[in-house]
Amino acid sequence: MGDIQFLKELQEELRTQENDGQAAPRFWTVGDYEWVEAREENAERYSVYLPNVAESYVLDDYLEEIKKDSGLSKECLTELKKIGGDYDETIEWIRKYIDEEAELIPERKVHIIQPNTMFLTKKEAKSHIKSNKHHYTSKAHTYAMTAWRAPKVERLLKILETFDWDSIKIK
Incomplete structure (x- = not known):
């Protein structure tokens, strides 16, 4: 042409x-x-940052993966299931069993x-x-x-x- x-x-x-x-x-x-960091009151989801591996994961996806594929004991996993949706208890559990310096990051889609x-x-x-x-x-x-x-x-x-x-x- x-x-x-x-x-x-x-x-x-x-x-x-x-x-x-x-x-x-x-x-x-x-x-x-895209997902960006937000103030907690504006959070639509949370990600978890694990300094030991220098990676972030969408929290819900990460927890599902742990339940399916982790080498953690049944007691640990039972404790996780009892937590439910409490974010404070969830991050404490992650700090106890996965990475003691883990952080939750509130995010929203923009x-x-x-x-x-x-x-x-x-x-x-x-x-x-x-x-x-x-x-x-x-x-x-x-x-x-x-x-x-x-x-x-x-x-x-x-x-x-x-x-x-x-x-x-x-x-």
């Missing part, structure tokens, strides 16, 4: 694509979610804009997510943004959307 044909097709896509409620000039990025993503069309952003899904969570999505107070971007996109590409004479 030649450059002029590419620009004609891009122009049509820019003119007809959804705007996702964003004013022009608009572009698309990849939106996603929306993020993935860095280094910028697309002129929503279709291209969707294609990128599909072909790069191994880099994102299953909740990755297109996210429209406005290039606010960016006159050169605005002018460029206006040209791409309105220029009469048939008026160009090719040598």
